[in-house]
Each structure stands twice: as C-alpha cells, then as structure tokens.
Amino acid sequence: MRELFENIGKWAGRVVSAAGGMALMLFQAILWLFVPPLKLRNTFRQMEFVGVKSLFVVILTGAFTGAVLALQSYNALKRFGAESLVGPTVALSMARELGPVLTGLMVTGRAGSAMATELGTMRVTEQIDALYTMAVNPVKYLVSPRILSGVLMMPVLAIITDFVGVLGGYFVAVKMLGVNSGVYIGRTVDFVKPQDIFDGLIKASVFGLILSLVACYHGFNTAGGAAGVGEAATKSVVLGSVLILVADYFLTSVMF
C-alpha cells in the first residue's frame, strides 16, 4: 500500500514538474520573440516544415474524413428523409471539430515527433550546449521559431483540411450517392456561419501551440542517448495528442 502511494506521489511530482517546465519554456519563448534580432530565417524554415511539408498528409486526411462523414451521415439522415442535411453535417463537423482536431493529431505525429527528435539529438550531441557557449540563447534560437510556426501554420492547415473535407463530402454525396448539388451547397451555406470556421481556426492555433510546446519541451529535456531521443519523440506524440483532445473539449464547451 505504501508503495502505491509512493508511486502516486512520484507520478504527481513528475506531472507538476513537467507542467511547470512547459509553462516556463512558453514564457521564455514568448519573451524572446520580442527581443531583437528576430530569427526570421529560422521561423520561415519552421513554418515551411510544419506547414508546407504537412500539406499532403492533411489533404489526404481531410478528403477521406469528409468522404466517410458524408457516407455515414447520408445513411443515417436518409432514414428521416433529411439527405439534404448531409452538406451542413459534413461542413459543420469539419469546421468545428474534425478539421482542427485531425489536423492537430496528424501534425503532432509528423512535425511534433520530428521536432522532439531533432532537439533531442541536438541535446544528446551537445549542440544545445554549444549554442549556450556561443552566447546564443537556445530557447530564442530553437524554441521560439517552432512555437510561432505551430501557432501560425496550424490554422492554415486546418482551413485546408476543412475545405478538402467539404470537397470529399461533396464528391461522395453528390457524385456517388445522388444528393442534388445545389441542395448540398445551398444548405451548407445556410447552416455554416463564419463564426464556426473562425472558432475552429482558434482551436487549431491552440493545438499548434500545444503540439510545438510539448515537442520542444521533451526534445529540450532529452537525456540518455539514442533511447532517450526515441522516448522524447514518443512522449511528445502521446502527450501532445492527449492534450489536444482534452483542450478540444474545454474549447468546445466555451465556444459553442
């Protein structure tokens, strides 16, 4: 029994320590953003990495999610003779939930793990220490550009996912299941408000912050060689994904 409480205590200690470490890292990263010179080159490189290089995977995700959503909702709505609502169902689901959340999860898997691996490798090969010794602050040089690129690029990716998802839904509903094209588009425009899309993009931005911060924190605090780097990547994907889903619940409860 004592061992159980000890383990709970240790686990709680680790959670509090990680939460504190991440909060501190975020605070420093934001602070360094306002200290010139700005690391624009680094930031653009990270924006390309997080944004442009994730395009293919989010387009695939969006297209098939929209398609399957149309298929499922058509089968359900047909029972009530409400096939005309397939369009709004797909569009609202994509804009409010699936666009930002699935993009967040995909980018966590692709870019978050890569960030953690890169920073972890830099830590164990003393490249981060080398930055310190050259009077270059590693948080400013490595963390701030990554967090900024996560926050800025995730909404861009999410809106692409939304758009492709609606197209995927349109293709299945109109071309395969025979829903009228005008009805699909008209009902979608009627139901989906700009606020729905905007709130989804805010969510995406928050998810971008979460995934990049978690990845940077775990990469930065890697210890123990190659195994440690692998562990940092795994932790950043698992924790990043879980936090995205938890944050999604709270954001949804506030927004909608």
Add this chain to the structure above:
Amino acid sequence: MIKIIDLKKYFNSKKVLDGVNLEIEKGKITVIIGRSGEGKSVLIKHIIGLLKPDFGEIFLDGQDITKMTERELNEVHRRFGMLFQGAALFDSMTVGENVAFPLREHTEMPENDLKNIIIEKLRKVGLKNVENMMPADLSGGMKKRVGLARAIAMDPEIVLFDEPTTGLDPVMSDNIATLILDTQRDLKTTYIVITHDIPLTYKIADKIAMLHEGRIVEQGDVDYMKSSPNPILRQFLEGRSEGPIKVL
C-alpha cells in the same frame, strides 16, 4: 584569470565535485586530468556556466560567474570558445556555416569578409576546401578540427577543450595536440583542456591538475607532475590498475 574556490556539485545524492580549488593562469594551457567519470566534464561545464554549483565560487577576472544572471552569463560566453567531446557541430549546417555561426550571430560582418575568415580559420586547423561539406561526411578527426575552427572563430580569450583526442588514432591525436599548441601560441589565448590522454598532456600543458574523487589531488608543471611521489598521480600517469585508485 580564473579562480575556482571550494566547488561542490551533487547529482541527486552522488557527490561529483567535492571542493575543487584551482587557479587558471592567463595565456597558459592548463590541462585537467583524471579518470573517466571523475567529474572533469562537470567541472568544465561549471567554468563556462552551463551548470550551477551547489556550493563554491568561480571567479573570472574577479567576477563570480556562479552568481551571474543569464544575461550577464551571455556576455561572459562571448569571451569563451569551446570544443566539445563530439565536436557538437550543427548537423543541419555545412562546415562553413558552422564556423561562421558565432560571427553571423554576433557581428554584422559582410559575407565576403565572413568567407575569408572561414577559409582562414579552417586553414589554421589544417583543412582546405571543406566549407561546403556536411558534418556527417567528415571523419572524427576532421570534425574535431572544424569544432576547433568554430571555437576560435571569434578570437576568444579562453578556449575550453572537452577530451579533444577521445576516439582518435594516435597520429590524429598528435595532430590535434600540435594544432592546440599552434593556435594557442598565435594569440596567447588561455586554454583549458580536460583529458585522460597522457601523451597529449605532456605535449601541451603549461600546468597540469589531477582531479580524483571530486578534488584536485595534485597540480604543477609537467616536470613537477612527472616527479611527484603522489601515489594516486603515479598510478594514473603510469596507467596501472593496482594502487590507491580503485577500479570498479
């Protein structure tokens, strides 16, 4: 130039440094020797401010660096260069970009001047036409030499070397030793080297200090250390497994 007073460091409950006292003279090469795992790297990381001690002080020209803020330490770092054990080259950059990195970060130097400095620093460490190569394409010895070129790129006052010959063959080790001597003589820079390579130590040291069980157990010039009767030092210099140093 650097005065270390009663420096103590614990990792969890393990005592790594147990009251290190050492003076490092300006313009000289001080070599700190000791077995692997004795805390040599920990000591050097304290000197440059990468680690904070649990107790003790490190004075650099009269200023205690253990009490400095991050901003003050950042200024101090501009006076330092460091060659890491694995060279710590940025693997996403070319050799030239690595050498130019501190200059690009801290100066507004035009690209042409920068190129000349890269070529000059690489030439100083015996390398030619490698500016566009990636670190992954270099041998261990070349990496160390590029690391040295980067460490001296800003003409620092103090250069720290963490095991500069580890993992190199004897010929390349001797080459690195010669480069250390040559680059130090040029500018009379203060060099601090930690190593367990005895031939390197004898070749380059103005002063040797031996770290054992978290303390400096003996220090002096090469001749003094060679003739010292200290049994710990004798066992280490002669490379014997029998003696007061216990092999675990």
